[in-house]
Structure formats: C-alpha cells, structure tokens
Amino acid sequence: MSGLVVTGWGAVTAAGTGETAPAPLTPVAVGDRFGELPSPAAPVLADFDIRAELGRKGTGSYDRVTGLAVTACGRALESGSVAVDDLTRERIGLVLGTTVGGFASTSDYSRDTYVQEKPYLVNPLLFPNTVMNCAAGQAAIKYGLKGVNSTVAGGPLAFHQALGYAATMLERGYADVMLVGCAEEFSAHRAWQSAALDRTGPAGEGAAIFVVERADAARRPDAPVLAEIPATASAFGGDDALTACADRVIGEAGLDPADIAGIIAAGAADHERLGLRAAPLHVAEWYGHCDAAAPALGLATVLGHPDAVATPALIVARTPDGGAGAAVLRSRR
C-alpha cells in the first residue's frame, strides 16, 4: 500500500487556536468554569470560544469537543488548500478518532434522566452530542463534506487506526483526499477519570487534524508536502503486537531501527519496550493526558516546531487492554 503524505493540518491546543506548544506547557489555573476538579491547574485552552471561532450559524448545540474538532477541521482544509465544491465534496473524506466521544455530554445526559422530575425531561437538542460520531457529522455539515465520514473509537490507538482507515479509503478508491485526526475536550469527567486511574499529572485537551493523500498520487500544486507517513500499523496483542507493528512500519519505510531518530508517544510506557535509542516527545508531559488526541497532537507539534522531535520518528501508541500501533514520520524541512 502506498504511504501517505501530509499536505495540510489544523490544530487547537492549550497553546492556542492554530498553535502547538514549543515546549511542555505550564498548566493554568482553570477556576471553576469546568466545575470541581481534582487539581486547580490544567493545560487547557481557557479562552476557547466556539462561537467566536465558528460563528453562530449551526453551532448553538455544539459541545466543547465538537467545537475543537470542527475548528481544527476548518483550519486543516485551509492549510491544505482543499477546495470543497460540488465536484469534490463527495471525494473528500473525514475520519476522526475518539475514546468515548463527549464524556461530559453523555454523562450529563444520563444524569438528567435521574435528577430531572421525569426521566424523559432531557434536552432533545443535546441528544446528538451523546453519539460518538457527533463531531465528524457536524464537521461534514459545516464544511459540506459528503464523502467518507467515519469515527474510530480507539482511545490512545485511535489516531493510528484512523491513519490506517484513511490510507485504506484512499487506496481502495473511496476518496481522493482524507482529513484524519483526533480530538479530546477537557472536562471535570476526564480530569477525575485521570485521577481515578492514578495517572501522574493533569488531563489535557486538544484537536489535531491532517490532510493526507496517497504518496504516489499526483500532487496538488498549491499543497506542498509537509511531512510523510510512509507506513502505519495497528494490531492487538500487547507487547508482541507493539513489536510487530514497529518492525513492520520501520521495514516498510525502508529503514532500520537504528535510523529512528525520534519518538512521539503519550508517555514512556508506550515505547520503552522497543528499546529504541531515540529522543522521545512525551505528549502527556507537554499537553497533559490527552487520550485519543495524544499522538495527533504530537504530530502537529512536529509540524509547528520541527525541532521538537528528530525525524525519521516513530509514532507509538498502546491501549491498556492490548491494542498497539506504530507509524513512521518523516518531515520535509
């Protein structure tokens, strides 16, 4: 299968809308806008205002993760000079990765069935936010994208799986251009979940979406290649799956393990088993625990700050229950 090239990207991170962090972010005092939190500071984009970013039309019911994803998507389309019109809109696809969609939206909806006077006195306008494909569906409406539209619920592995999905859609001819990325919102739910799971450091948030095309396809003249992802793999089976994925993508990229100069991973536990002598960027140290968004934020950071990680780099992810993935990144400098 042909590798992928990245020809555009958009991100919303705690460093700012359209910004990535040049170095690990300092958590900011969040105040009470997210309710009671396990710690008073977190790496969040405190002044993110959905309607200031996206306007009022159609955004009234957006929750935070939808706002982050749709904003990043718009910026990616612009960055990649993707022309969306009646000739192209059915051939531009979108695949987004998540863990549970909007944790706060879904839990709050469930909560209302218990605390309201009647269990059915829930808000009908917010029901779509409880479904995990909400962000992808809203991005499609906002930008008129009528082609492939998928949502991968993979948690830490979602980005690798979404990359594989995007590559497959392009390879099999269902799309000519794919937008691929992940988003997680900060919320009391995610912050306390992190605490319950005994993680060190706060939860974070962010969205990063990339325009990807087949490496062997004709280049669009106004969309230069920003980076290459020559190979991606995701699989199941713990340590063995991780090793198999890493070996496979390094080999498919025509490299040896010794060529890998950098690592992008949520944390050390994701890659230390591979024993690679390469300088890692641990996304959780830069942006807080960002679950599905971590690898994508790492990639966006390299695009925004090329010195953040040396390339060729290996993007690595694992899930607690045995999922694993690896992808090779080469940047064009």
Place this chain on the structure above:
Amino acid sequence: MPDVLVTGLGPVSSIGIGAGEFTAGLRAGRSGVSEITSFDASGFPYRRAGEVTAFEAGELLDRLVPEEWGRTSSLAAAAARLAVTDAGWDPAGHEPGRAGAVVGTTSGESVVMETVTRQIIDDGFAGMTPDVVGKLPAGRLAHGVSAELGLTGESMTLATACSAANYAIGYAYDLVASGRADVMLAGGADSVCRWAHAGFHRLGALAADVCTPFDRDRAGILTGEGGAMLVLESREHAEARGARPYAELLGYGLNCDAKHPVAPDPASIAECMRMAQRNAAVKPAAIDYICAHGTGTPANDAAEARAIFEVFGPEPPPVSSIKSMLGHTMGAASGFGAIAVSLAIAEGFLPPTINWSTRDPELGDLDPIPNTARETPVRVAQNNGFAFGGNNAITVFGALT
C-alpha cells in the same frame, strides 16, 4: 483481488441466540420486544424495548471474564465466539496480524456510562472508581472480541451510530479484499440503556408498544440491543479449509448527508445506494431483496422509500425491516441485517416486516413483505444502514458463484 465470503454468523439477539435460533425467529416473524427490565423504566410513558433477556455472558464466552468487561463488549465477544464456532474456524495459530476484528457501535459501553454517572451523582466526581472507568472506552468492544478469540490483527471499534455495523463490515471487507487479512470478525453491538430510551422519547421518535415500519400509522422506534458478528474470509482461505460459506460480500458504499444532525436526506441516501451497487458491480434490477434501515419513524421510512424508488424505479424489489422484530439495535442493526441477508441468500427466504396492517399511500407500491416470511431464491441483497450525523453505509451480498 480476493473474493470475500461470509462463512460464519453470530447473532446474540432478542429473537434468538445463534444462527439456528435466529433463522427460526426470522422465519417465524418472532417479536423480541418485551417490558424493560434492565433499568427502572417506571417514570417513562413507554416501557418496551428489544432486550436480550436470555443473554448469559458466562455461558457463551470461553476466555473473557464477564465481570471485567461491560455489557456491550460481552455482547460483541459472545457474538464473535458464536460466529467462529458457526464457521468451524479455530483462530488459534493463525498467522499473526492476519485475522482481526472490527466492531460497530452507537453508544459503546452505554450501561457503564450510566454506572459512572450514578457514581458521580451519589458521591461526586471523586466517586468514580477505576474498575468502572476502565471499562468505559468504546475501543474495548473490538478488543473484547480480539481477546476472546486470540486475534492479533486490526482490532477496531467504529462509532458511526446506527449504521456502524455496515461501516465495520465494509472496512473488514477492505482488509480482506486488499490482501491484508485472511479472516475478519465484523459486525456491531450495543446495549439497551436508560439515557438512549429517554433521548429517543424526547425526540418524539419512540413508539409505545410495537414497531411498525412502512405502515401508514407507524409511530417510531423501540430501542433494542444485541451483538451481531459475521466471519468474513477470503475465498482462498475458505476453500483451503473446506468452509461452507453462506454468501459473498460483493461490496459497499459510504457517504455523508452533511445536512442535518438527525433528519435523513433522501437524495443522499439514494446516492449511497448507487455507490454501493457500483462498488458491488450490481445493477438495481439484479437485487432481489432490500433489508431496510426501516426504523419505523415516519421520517426514515418515507425518506428510505423515496430513495428506493429513485434508484430502482417504479417496481423495486421487496423491502422488509427486521427492526419490526428486534427493535432498533443501534450499532448492531446493520449487522443483524447482514446476518439476515446472508441467511436469506443461503436458505432462500425473505424475512417479513411484522406488525404491519395498513398500507401507506405515500410509500407507493412498496412491498414490505408483510407479516409472513416468503420462500423464494435470493441471488443479490442490499443491506441498508443510515444514522445520526448523516453517516450512511450500505453493504451488498450475493449468492456464491
């Protein structure tokens, strides 16, 4: 490019568990709807759903310890176990990375979400416990299947709402057809839950007692649940081990309405049908049966019928909705549809739309196969799936050649 065959079926449903019971249920036009017992429905005006009350995870799972997984993962894994048993295929020792699982879902571990919400209500956010939140990620659905069967390939959960099983079946098809996998478990799973019941009720989409798709007086959905998993296999691999396939998966089509968060768009649905047929290399005239999305809401059935006439002309094939029997099983729905059309092709019968009594003049000459299954050969069948977010996915199956 390898042909992709359906070699095993694993339905965990309210009308039957296992291929034999499910077939009997479809043929008999059995209803799986009952009074809700999985949550306290006393505060709701409507209290019926398609719960799989007979589901005992411990009886169906070989490896997974049920207490360690949410209900939806257990449904998916149990369905997958049934499917590989039905296929007569032992996953053990399969070449690493070449057998995997793709599971579609609408709400993932929806009951776990309720449990964690109750923890928050009772004890505040600090009341969330690691054993509960650890079961929450929807990715666990696919990983439950992979862990139960010892699969080492792709292990992916696609959360594209009520068409998700078709997305999963389609992606699994791509992996086999492109030579990257030999065998894939694919389908969908979801659990009945209080908040989805409330949400659909509040949208005005819930019916009181029965689901009556394509009936003039149809009033909406009943929520349902289940696990619907299929074994998809390359022809080469199937023939080498002497498998007995049900049908061939000919192809699928995907698109997005990009118009409204919940209301279906007939033009976009029609285009998805054409896309699926093109990808499957079949003409409308070759299709003998459509397994409808057929939720039973006024809006869906009208939009779906309109799209069918647009694509098939004035004399479309017969169309039935198995949601009349199962209720709306959400992410599993198009998986049950895929199982139903595989059986329809293999055994030569059309599942009925039950609870049907009054023709809807707005739906023209649509034949909904009212109330009674029909014995007839089925060479090609189309399996529809539509969803919130405009996520349309349609799979096309054909008789073995």
